[in-house]
Amino acid sequence: MRIALAQINPVVGDLQGNADKILACCQKAHALSADLAVFPELSLIGYPPHDLLELSSFVENEQRTRAALARAAPSGLGLILGGVAFNRNRPGKPLHNAAFLYEGGSLLGVAHKALLPTYDVFDERRHFEPGTNRAVIPWRGRALGVHVCEDLWNTVSEAQALYDTDPVAELAAAGADLFINICASPFAVGKRASRETLIAHAAGTHGLPYVFVNQVGANTELIFDGSSCVYGPHGKALLRLQRFEEDLAVWDTADTALEPPVPVNDPIASLHDALIAGIRDYFHKTGIFSKVMIGLSGGIDSAVTCALAVRALGRDRVVGVSMPSQYSSAGSISDAEALANILGLRLHAIPISSLVDAFEDALSEVLAGTEADVTEENIQARARGTILMALSNKFGYLLLSTGNKSEISVGYATLYGDMNGGLCILGDVLKGQVYRLAHYINRGGEIIPENTITKPPSAELRPGQTDQDSLPPYDVLDEVLRRYIEAQQDLREITEATGFDKAVVSKILRQVDRSEYKRRQAAPCLRVTAKAFGDGRRLPVVMRKP
């Protein structure tokens, strides 16, 4: 049997557009003599649909469009599509997350997702009822063990296991001779390897081939790497599809001795490629922006964001804006110019000193007799934010915000100022990684100006300011944040593990907690770790922690 793995990049909600894309893949698969074409989870809907699933007309439309697609597909080709099925056994949630086998327009089998993730960014119990019956789907002499995404995931250590069933084992027991998993598993650094470990384990344990088809592309903050693959009954890879790109490849079940190249495991390279996919898809899938725009301070964050945007969209679709104030160093202005020159960008220079003066004039009476503090620094950031939004409004530019995870964590950013933007590129990237990204971007020659990388980081909101006036060294800060936010350790655990000064760690944790209100109003940020700000991390704004 020849199986086409169709790794598509859907637009969430765009039923007809996604169906058209699927149909084109079907035709390509048929031309490659495939028997069966397999598509990712919720193929026509795209993942994650969130509360679109609460609109009954949308759900009905998906079912109609899917049935029409199945009828339009080449008649000799089997199709496995993800979609929603009604739950006929109420009580319970109204829908199942399901995989459907079609041939010649007829529905030949359905498998309901059994394991519904309700952690991090996932809320599947919100809309779906778990499937309870596991049965293989007999087709063309084979017994297909079709299942959906998380159904593979019940192979973690027993102490942490979330689920009391293992659908893969149940399908094997029911006589499956081939596993097929349709998935929408988002990227995080290191995720592909851990996912393939699960696949290898499932294939090897049951001695059966395993076909894994993942969604690719970014939808708002979630980036899907694709990385679809086939593993053989010996638990080794037979085929791997592209990362971060649409791809289609055919595997013949008779080919059990293939040896695909082992993918290079470079966390910074994959981070780089993921962020580019995130920018590219936000821009193209919204489809309403003429260009993207970045405020260029001469600093490392905006330079890296800008270089990534140029890589994602091409220099003609990227605009830089430099907005020097009285506190901007000559070096910063020239660093922004150098970056724009190297990348071949249009750079607007709009000085803000007169705006800052105008705000100070307007406020002189009400602020009379007060000392300068963060207020005046924020006025500069908000004047810049307003300039950028004016250009966005006038010219249809998508403003990219440039804050990194380290500063967003501790609130070292101005709400309604430098936090402005439709998408935050580095919001899940710690400062140390931003530097590593800069070196990676420069691997073939200088793109990020050397001076931008080597000078001490500064917000340049008052004379001679550097980040380390307000923050601990970034290597300390990043290590604490990694433990507090990603590993969810507490003060005692962090100080014991790191030996860092308790007062320093304690201050960082308080800053993180107190900045929750800023993050609640932040732009969506591209998720590249297992715990990003946004949907996957939900904390009350009003709270007091012990």
Place this chain on the structure above:
Amino acid sequence: MRIALAQINPVVGDLQGNADKILACCQKAHALSADLAVFPELSLIGYPPHDLLELSSFVENEQRTRAALARAAPSGLGLILGGVAFNRNRPGKPLHNAAFLYEGGSLLGVAHKALLPTYDVFDERRHFEPGTNRAVIPWRGRALGVHVCEDLWNTVSEAQALYDTDPVAELAAAGADLFINICASPFAVGKRASRETLIAHAAGTHGLPYVFVNQVGANTELIFDGSSCVYGPHGKALLRLQRFEEDLAVWDTADTALEPPVPVNDPIASLHDALIAGIRDYFHKTGIFSKVMIGLSGGIDSAVTCALAVRALGRDRVVGVSMPSQYSSAGSISDAEALANILGLRLHAIPISSLVDAFEDALSEVLAGTEADVTEENIQARARGTILMALSNKFGYLLLSTGNKSEISVGYATLYGDMNGGLCILGDVLKGQVYRLAHYINRGGEIIPENTITKPPSAELRPGQTDQDSLPPYDVLDEVLRRYIEAQQDLREITEATGFDKAVVSKILRQVDRSEYKRRQAAPCLRVTAKAFGDGRRLPVVMRKP
């Protein structure tokens, strides 16, 4: 048996502070000769804790603090407390949401919440495993049918039922002679009545008294009305506690013929009181602000927000700021002044014309040759937003944002401008209801100036502008929004039900969908309907709908 219903207002996460509050209630209950004191769901944690429950040290701390509290309580008093229990039967989520009966420091019984809501603002499957064993807790000669919140909720019509078990019926079958429900059920207009219908049904169906203890007070966007009550075996109310206020009352199980007054069912009065509780608790529970501040435009939204803030916090804690531009009418300025005079407020007047000029100067080169459009309007709104944030930064004022649900729905608001603020008061209140609130506020005499109520609503961002230049009449808009957002109807359903012009309705729906990105960055808004913006309504930013 004398049972104290202790309707407390906890601060989320403040384990020791909440424990102190509970202990004071215990002493009061003991002084009133109570046998048993009953507290709301997650008594020491407060609801909703969200991902605080993922911090193992927090969970352990809750258990320690609860055990110490139980030991400190008067020895002759039984206590029913909400808290978290470890799930000893992994696999599954690590915790149960539970009710605990203590006496003399000893744990005498535990009931795990069986029905875990995963809709609207609720994500309980994220942290909890459902309880599977229903057993009564025998105590002082009675059989207590203790259960938690949603466990009451499985009495809706069969077609809509979410759950396959009815814990209340199971407790009755197990021999309960008294139901006790500990709850954290948030307010929405009309919710108290529907909740009491469920309680009456449960009590009457099983012929048993029903004690219902609800949380009170607001936590970020969720407002809890309290409205704890006792129903008798005849299915009628015996006792009702205060709305929106902490309260403690004792019911003697021998008192089966009480007839508490029937609460007045005035949606606008309850909306008014709910919003006041929301402002009051955000301000006091954060505890870091000196005052609240409102930008007063002379319009209805800011006037109503301001009047509510004065009611919640007192005039000395409220500051008004008037920021006229060249497009502000003389009437608007005098209306803001009139409001401040009536309320006895401090009003700062900070004209923004020179700021708008400074922005236009700074942008003159880059915007040369373009026509005036929404860009210039947004500059005014963002100049005002920056002024307000400067005062917030300098003086520690909490900025309240004043947008209503109608305009936030269709994006008739400036991101980083008038949307600025820590809390949005009217974000779940449609424009028509804002007018009704104004009349209610004026019921005893003019507080909202008559001219503010009668003039045509306008953003005053260009000469002679009114809202109806850009929007359909508010009665049409509100009706469409109620159906689209709250009832989740689609274009066809709305036009068929209302007879409104299809093009008008279609444009509104597109505006709602296209404004998702603004709402993603909006301040938390107080939830007063069954479907508010925020946690309870989750839609992708990047999507295309059919």
